[in-house]
Structures are given as C-alpha cells and as structure tokens.
Amino acid sequence: MNFNFINLQPYSNPQYFIYLLIALIPMIIGLYNGKRFKTYEAIFSLVFIFLIFDGDHWQQGINIILYLIYEFVITFAYLKYRTKKKSPNKTWVFYLAVILAILPLTAVKILTAMPVGTVPFVVGFLGLSYITFKNVQVIMETRDGAIKEIEPGTYARFLLFFPTISSGPIDRYRRFKKDFDKAPSREDYITDMQYAVRYLFQGFLYKFIIGWFFGTYCLPKIAKAALLVGNSVGGLKLSWWVLAYMYCYSMYLFFDFAGYSLFAVSISYFMGIHTPMNFNKPFISKNIKDFWNRWHMTLSFWFRDYIYMRFTFFAMKKKLFKSRIRLSQVSYFLLFLIMGFWHGLTWYYIVYGIFHATAICINDAWLRFKRKHKKQIPRNKFTEWFAIFLTFNVVCFSFLIFSGFLSQLWFGWK
C-alpha cells in the first residue's frame, strides 16, 4: 500500500474504524490495568491528526500549527497577567484577549464568504471553530479566577483531543483535566467500554443507515422534484415537495450529526475520557427552550454559559435595561445572531438565528401568560402531545431555512 497519500477524514468510512480500533488496543489494555499511557496516547493522537491534515490537506495542516502557536501565546499571556500578584484584572485586557482569540475564526468566516477565487490561499482547517470555543472558554474562566493554572501539555491535548477535533462535542478544560489526570478503576472502565460499544453501534445505525437513508437516498430525489415543480409553478416556487424536503432534511441532519457525535463520545470513552453527550432526544422537546437543552447540547450550553449568562449578568449589574423581559429578549437575539454568524455569513444562517430568537421570545411570552392563567389553561396528555408536535414543526421549519435549500430554490445558489 502507498502510505504517502493516505488521508483519513474522521469517521468517514468503515476502514477508518478498523484502523482506529486497532490503534486503540494498547490504550484499552493499559486503562483496563489502571494505567494511562500518556505518551502512547499523544503519539496515537498526533498520527491520526496528521492523517487528517496530510496529502491534499497539507495547507490546513500548516494553518492548524500556526493557529495553535498563536492561541498558546494569547492564553498563557493572559493567564500570566491574571495570576500575577495583585492582578489589576482590567476589563479591557480581558476583552482584548477574547477578541484576539476569536480573530482567526472571524477572519476565516469572512474570507470563506468572499467570492470563489478572490482568496489565493487555503484558509482555516477542519475543526477551527470547535477549537476556538474551547480556547475562549479557558480565557473566560481564567478571567473569573476559576482556572488558576494551565498545564501546557494537558492544554494542548485538550484542544487537540482527536476524537472530537473535527466537530465536537465541545468539552470543558476543567472537566477534561479531571478525567485525564487519572486512570479509571477497572469496574468503572468496564462500564465505560460498555457505553463506548453501545454508542459506537448506535452511531453506525444513526449515521450510516438512517442518516444515509434520509440524506443520500431520499434527499437528492426530493430536492430534484422540488426544484423541477418549483421552477414550473413560478412565484415563491413552493410545493409539497418543499415540505417533504423540510422533514427529510431535518431527519438527516439529526441522524447524521447525532451519529457522528456518538462516534466521538464512544472513542472518548474507550480512552477513558467522558466527553459530554451532544443530543438528548431533541424531537420530543415540549418547547423551543427545551429543544435547545436537547439539541447540540455542548454548543448551546457553551452559548448559554459564555454568552447569554455573562451578558445578562453584566447588563443586570449595570442596570442597562429596566425590564427583565426586555433584557432576556435582547440577550436571545444577541445569542442567536452570534450563533447564526458563526454558522456562516449567508442570509439563511442569519435568518435561522433570528427565527430561533423570535421563537424563543414568543415561547417565553407564552410561558408567562400560562403562569398567570394557570387555572384557565387545560393541561393534559393531548396538550402535551400538541406542544411536542408544534415544537417539532417549528424546529423542522428552522432547519429548512438552515439547509439553504430555499436559497437554491429561489436564487439558484447555496
């Protein structure tokens, strides 16, 4: 075999899992015997990361190295500033650190939105935004004094933790370090492996069977039909096919991403690291707020803890808003707009953000109304099911926006 050109994208095909599981065996034996082979783990991770960024992807490989050096300088400079005796803890220094930390991500988002051909070099790398999340989180906790020291080695492993490098779940440094510093007891590790195997096979079912069925088998056919009928009816180009696309895409999105996340969690568990779960049956959510506690959880919790709560805390302390309701609405719009921009600088991601912010504000208004009129509003099995049904449809509609299919239908580009 020709090793020069082997390039493996995470979890993309069955061979990948075979290579991965074989490489994991020494680590598994070590952990079973209560030992964490940190050096082997590092080499193993570097090899698999190298395989993501070699061959045709070498420019991304250079980008990730430059990025890491840059972020290390910022993080440790800020840590030094915060831990020196009588640190002044100036707000502007904190802002500067955060802005510098998200600068590469912002630049990449802008550059990739430029017309094709205007940027002469490869920008970004697979997983850039997820590493940025981890990094910003560490800076914020350093500011709060929750993190007082960072071990460079552990920190590098945390940022580059290879099972989650490409698209999360987003772990937290302090949680990661706790797992990483010890080897689990034999009983606990066997339980870990039990979950790991279950998640792995659940992931196969989700991503390669159900996700494939919706995404590869059905979706292109539905898209074709929707475009064909749409172009012939004119106007808004709507048809039942668009509705079919909406449901099919939503199912695909969930099973594909949940499947991927299960792989990431499964491999983490084999390595004795309890990477948090990303999904918790999102389609049985009772309302939009509930949905965001179940969908892409590590991302929404990140946004909750590091943007929403911080912003509201700050605004309340400074009494920027008279009414608590107004404040929560402003914060929601801020949060979801940032999330929209983070997905990419196109109209449909931003509309997706605005849509969810609006939905969650309406939901809040309804909850307030419900609390006031507790006695008059019926509450039974039927209303519960209705709430789930309604939420499901609102969510699916938001995914239709998110998919960019409307852009393709109306303007011919995505």
Next chain:
Amino acid sequence: MDTKTEVLDILNNLTGEDLSENMDSNLFEDGLLDSMASVQMLLSLQEKFGIDVPVSEFNRDEWDTPNKIVAKVESLENE
C-alpha cells in the same frame, strides 16, 4: 432571618411560588428557573449575602434544588 428563609424569599420573588414545601424539587426541570432567572438569583444572593459567584462556577447540577442552593450559600458564606 436565617439563610434558608432568605433564600426562599429570593426564590419566591423569582418564580412566584412558595417552595418551602418542595425543598428537593428540581427547579430547572420544572421550568421554574432558567438561565435568566439564575443570573438574577446570583445577583440577589450577591446583594443579600455578599457572596461572589462567578458564572464559571455556576454549575447547574449544584444549584438545581432549594436545598442545594441553601447549602451552597451557607458554604460560601463560611468561606
């Protein structure tokens, strides 16, 4: 007033409910507290007890029942 009564007072203000009978009910799962309300709670606790809880240290699992909140406040007061 003791800590417990004051905490319950704050919670009553936030949720509009008297929780003295439900000291172990999960406030987040019951929809009584959300992120917004918890921020408000942290601020009120700060005013009342002079304890400083950075958002980083606010772990939902440690603050999700009235009993846990009381315990948290007491431990932070004694620091």
Next chain:
Amino acid sequence: MNNKRRLWQIFGPVICAVILLIVVFLIPWERTFSNKAIYEAANSQNTTVFKGVKMKQEAFKRNYVPFYGSSELSRFDPLHPSILAEKYHRNYRPFLLGGAGSQSLAQFVGMQGTSKQLRDKKAVVIISPQWFTKQGQNPQAFDLYYSPLQTAMFLLKANAKSKADRYAAQRIAAMPTVKNGIIKSCLKKVARGQKLSDWDRFLLEQRQRMLVNEDNFFSTFQLRNRVNKICQKAKLLPNTYSKSALRKVADEQAAMHTNSNNLGIDNTFYRTRLPKKVLKKLKGSQKHFDYVKSPEYADFQLLLTQFAKQHTNVLFIIPPINAKWAKYTGLSQKMYQESVAKIENQLTNQGFENIADLSKDGGKKYFMEDTIHLGWNGWLAVDDAVKPFMATPNRRCNYDLSNYYFSKKWQNKKNVKPLNLSNKEALKDK
C-alpha cells in the same frame, strides 16, 4: 458479576457480528434474477445497475443487447427503442446503460465484467459529440458512475505492457472519486507499467469478492420501475409494424408535446428546464464550444479496444443537435461536423463500419425531443438502423486497432476530412 464475564457480554456480540460480516462478504454467493427484475433493470438506467455486474451478465446471457449511451436514453416517448422492441416482439430487448454525464471513460469501466457474455455478440452505442469537450469525462458525473468492482475486475485482467490498459489506469486514477486504497495504488502501478505483485492481486481479489457480494445482494435495490410507462406508451402504437403508421404517431405525439414553443422542445422540458431567465442566459452562449480537441477521443478509443477484445459487433449512432436550438445558442454546426468526421475516421480506420450518422438531421421535423436529445422521428431513424442490424446473425468481428488514437496528437488533431459513409468500397480501401 466478575469482570471477565462483563467483558464477554460487552465484546462477545461485537466479535460475533464481525465474524458474521466477514463470512457473509467473503463466501461466494450465487443468485439468479427473475425475468421481471431484469426487465425492470434494463429500462431503469439506474446507477446501481450501471455499476454492477451480475445483473448485466444475466441479461446478456438472455436476449438483451446493451445500448450504451447517455441522457437521450431516458427520452421515453412511444418511439423509444425499448418500447418498439416490446411492442413488436423483436428478438432482442435493449439494456439501457448510461445517463446524463456517462461519457466514454465511465462507459469503459462499466463494460468490465461482461466481456464473456458479449463475446461475438452485438451492441449499440449512441455516441454524442457533446461528450468530446475540452475536459473530457466530467469528474462529478464520473463519481456517479464509478464502480470499484468493475475497476478491480479491470485491474485483475490488466496487462502492464498494453498501452490501452496503461492509459485507462492513468485516466481512472486521475479521477478525484477514486480514493486511496488498494484500487488506487494498483491503478497507479499499472499506469506506470509495473506488474502487480501477488500480494496486490490477493488484496484485490478479496476486495473484489466483497464487492461482488455487495452487487449480488443489492443490485435489485431501488430500481426505477418504468414497466408501466412502457406498457402505456406501447398502446399508442399501431398493432402491426408499419413505417408510415409509426411516422404518423410520431408526428401527432410530437406536435402535441412541443406546442408551447417554437424551438421544437418538449413542453415539460421547456417549462422546467428553460424558464425565461435561463433561456435568456443561454442565447449565444455556446458560440465557443469546441468538440474537436478533446481527451475524450482517447477515452473513446478505450471503448473500441474493449469491443475489439470481445469481438463484439457494434452499431454506432451519431445523433444531431436540435438545429433551431443550435442556432439559438450559437453552437457551430461546422465544428460539430468536424468532430463527427473525426469520430467517423477513428471508427472506420479501425474497422468499425456500422455507423448510422444522423448528425445532419437536427433540422428535420420532430426529430429531436428537446435541445440535444433524440425523440419521436429521431428514434424512428435509430430504429431504421437498429432493426436490420439486429436481424443479421451474430458473428465474430475482428478489428484492427492502432495506439495512435491514444496520442495527444490525435486528441488535438484538427481538420480531419469528412467521410462518405455510403461508399463502403472506398472505406475498405483506406
């Protein structure tokens, strides 16, 4: 519970599943297909069928004849070759192979695995000059038609000394679809003229075994069923075969289906594929199209090599472009004819003399179904060539191939003299 037992409970089922999977994929399975399944497959133009082997092998053992082509094959009006063959109980049934974007290279890969079944038999090729673009085989379309199974079959039979095999390996390996692995590394070896090692062959054989089983299991999956469509359209045809009666049906049907525009384009196609904005953009847009210089000529030579190996008797059909459409888009008929002349030279110089050249008929009434695809009267013209061709008995055909047609020189050659195909004697002299 002790730890060993727990471990066994966790990994036991996994080990069993892996063993089962290996067994299922590596033991040779045999299966047969019903006539109905094959008939459906033959008319489905499904990529799974295109990429598979078993279904085609079974079909060619029966009375199916491959019709290699591209998107025109999906123009199922009542005069479509499949419908005519069904209605008049001909002694053959077309097996449609190809769709949008299946150019010579994809077709060449698709032909691997059926050489035994097509030995000394017949085949029809609808060869469109539109394939002969500057780029040749479109890589995205190749992705749709690429079959690792048939590539493995090609490799196991490839001869590293043969210019054709080396060229084919190099072309396939250059397609972005072909990802790393044993197939790619073997393609590269063959392209460099190296012999495959025993270990390579062993790995390839295992891979092939898995792919063969996959093909056996899944080839009837997700077929597009056009049988009802064929029956319905066949009802529109006269019960006894008569050229003039068929012509009448063709004219009537075409008149009815193209009355929304004056370009002679099928109404549905016109409405859905050419809304005003698109139509406007396309005006004069093809002025600079050039089908004369193209790597496709060398890829096409691969097809011919394959036919020569199989001694297959081949009928080539060269379709025209809708003349009104060509005028609208500015496509040069002169350039088109030049590419036709080049194709015909390549064919006749090597002994492929069954050619139905329809390339000048794009202006005939109701000849085309839409912009570049044969329809109604065009299909009847195809039948005029296919019917007598199928009536001749099967025989072994020998061809005289030249590696010159793989060369860059030929790919880029201009001003090839047009031929007079009606003068068979003159062709022989060349």
